[in-house]
Amino acid sequence: WEDPQPHRARAEQLYLEVIEAQQRILGPDHPETLRTIYNLGSLLVNQERLAEAEVLLRQAAEGRKRVLGPTHRATLMAQTDIAYVLRRSGQSREAEELLRDILGHQQTVLEPYHREIRGTLNALFTLLVEEERFADARPVMAALIEILEYDAERDSASAEAHDRYARALATCELEEFRDPALALRHAARAVEMSQGRNPDYLLTLAHAQSLDGDDSQAYATVTSALELLPPDHEDRPTFEADRARFARRDGVR
Numbered sequence: 001w002e003d004p005q006p007h008r009a010r011a012e013q014l015y016l017e018v019i020e021a022q023q024r025i026l027g028p029d030h031p032e033t034l035r036t037i038y039n040l041g042s043l044l045v046n047q048e049r050l051a052e053a054e055v056l057l058r059q060a061a062e063g064r065k066r067v068l069g070p071t072h073r074a075t076l077m078a079q080t081d082i083a084y085v086l087r088r089s090g091q092s093r094e095a096e097e098l099l100r101d102i103l104g105h106q107q108t109v110l111e112p113y114h115r116e117i118r119g120t121l122n123a124l125f126t127l128l129v130e131e132e133r134f135a136d137a138r139p140v141m142a143a144l145i146e147i148l149e150y151d152a153e154r155d156s157a158s159a160e161a162h163d164r165y166a167r168a169l170a171t172c173e174l175e176e177f178r179d180p181a182l183a184l185r186h187a188a189r190a191v192e193m194s195q196g197r198n199p200d201y202l203l204t205l206a207h208a209q210s211l212d213g214d215d216s217q218a219y220a221t222v223t224s225a226l227e228l229l230p231p232d233h234e235d236r237p238t239f240e241a242d243r244a245r246f247a248r249r250d251g252v253r
Contacts, residue, residue: 015040034063038078054085071105087127099124113150129173141177152186159193162186163201170207183208199225210246219246
């Protein structure tokens with residue numbers, strides 16, 4: 001095991017040096033300068049340094065708004081990250097307001113089923129569920145399900161698209177959106193397309209099987225997924241917790 005902290009510190013220092021040079025040579029509002037500021041903010045988000053990250057992300061977002069406009073995808077991307085930081089910092093109302101503003105812009109300039117609209121709907125739904133505002137979350141999930149269905153039902157649908165749709169149908173916090181038959185069909189297709197080598201797709205299939213009442217098969221499926229994960233994988237506890245839950249429901253030993 002190697003401590004990543006020295007590498008992160010070096011990356012941060014390099015970003016600061018580049019920003020200083022870009023501000024001096026290109027100017028503070030040059031798109032490349034703003035991109036580097038945004039990238040440093042993203043690095044700090046990954047390090048859970050949320051307050052520092054918010055300052056940089058707001059600097060990038062405001063600069064992009066001035067230079068590129070309020071509806072440019074780069075502007076909206078920076079604002080999306082700000083909303084994430086706000087939610088993680090406990091500022092849910094501010095995050096919701098920003099996400100709804102972003103969504104309005106995206107729905108004006110992007111195709112109806114664009115992946116960035118999907119991402120914003122997912123972030124907004126997550127926030128509303130965390131707040132237990134299920135009535136407000138319902139129309140958001142309905143819009144999200146429509147996009148997921150569109151992506152998954154296309155002839156060219158990827159394994160990832162099938163998995164996303166299946167996972168929503170199998171695990172949605174709002175029971176009215178769950179559909180075991182559809183979840184099974186799309187989860188199985190994702191597993192088939194990945195030749196059974198993607199543990200995340202197997203976990204989705206396990207959830208679909210459990211929703212369909214077959215916890216014994218769900219236990220077996222998630223066991224297969226665990227066999228694909230390294231012993232020290234960060235997601236392993238989640239898989240093991242799900243397997244334990246399937247076991248309790250079915251009496252598996």
